[in-house]
Amino acid sequence: MRNIIEVWHKIKPKKIHMRHYFGGAALILLLIQLFSGLYMIFYYEPALRDTYKTVQYFNNVAFLGAFTRNIHRYGAFFMGIAVFVHLFVGYFRKDFQGGRKKYWLTGVLLSVLFAGFVISGTILPWEWKGYWVMEMFNNWLKNIPLVGDTLYHLMMETYTPTRNFVIHDILLPIITFVLLEIHCLSRIRGRGFGDYFIRQTFAAIPLIIAVAAMSVLFPVPTSDPEITPLPMEGMYIPAPEWFFVTFQMPYWFYPPRMWAIFLFWIPAIFLALVFILPYLFTRKKRDVHLDAPAAKRAKYANFLYMGVGGIVCILLVTGFFMGSAKAPWMGCNSCHNTAMGDRMGIPPVSYKDTMRNPILLDNRWMMRHWYEPQVVW
16 A cells, blocks of 8 residues: 555646646647557558558558557547647736746747648548648638738649658658757756656546547548448547638638638737737736836736637637537548549549639638538539
8 A cells, every 4th residue: 555655646746737737738649649640650651542542451450550540630639629728828827928938939839830730630641531621721821912822833733642741740740849849848858757757647647538538439430432421420529620620611601802811811910919929928027016007007907918818719619619510520531432433432633733623712612512511512
């Protein structure tokens, strides 16, 4: 009994509260993504006609292939939640003050990189959903003023599954490691990696259990064409592409003249404000005495700061829920499978030729077809 108590005191998490918990959990989930992704690399072949076949082989034949792929998928979703909560907790606590500027800036950059991981990772299998995301992301580039069309043509004309593989599995991980070194690894090294990761892994057990449970109960379907589920079957089940698809919803609900406002300018201004927060709010010295009017103004300013953060948080959560609950979790392969013929089953070789596939330029049709495939086709 004494030995058990001693082990518990050694591994029990320290400071389990909102400020530290989700940041450490995101780091543990990132490690899970790293190891599961490394295993999948051994089977993945980035070729237009063979990529999804290698994914199917890994999922259906390789040892623990299906479980590993599902761990990677749901790990990405829960990691996104952890990053989101960690960022907003830092905002409400004003963690960018008091000499923590570099930690805040690198944290925001890591959040942007996570979006890149989600987009490129969804494209990787190169089935119909990956093809859809590739088209929608390239179409989104057109909303960027001045350089949008140039970026669109560059990304379309140079796209290959190999390029996407290099971005997802080489470039983004290297940049992430550099930012993590500045953000947290240099400090963790001083405390000891072993002690830190043991404690944080133990603290993240609830999230790890959730990832494992989702992986077992709701596996990603990879049985095309033997099993053809309905497109909307399994909705409300978490999926990492929620974070990208919800962001594209203005294509559906607003006219084209407003797309750039909702899809570029608002996110760009929001991101710029998040970046400059450390320069807008500086911590006052403790020995500075404020007179009554100044203290009252500071109180109102703090109330406004918290209120704006709360409203933004509520809007984001509401938007993700509204845009994700209807999403067809089974994905495009529910209808687009090889049993339906070559035209319906495999992403076309002419994917770069919008003259032969002009519907791909219609962003509103693409979004409506995602949410209502039985109606809009």
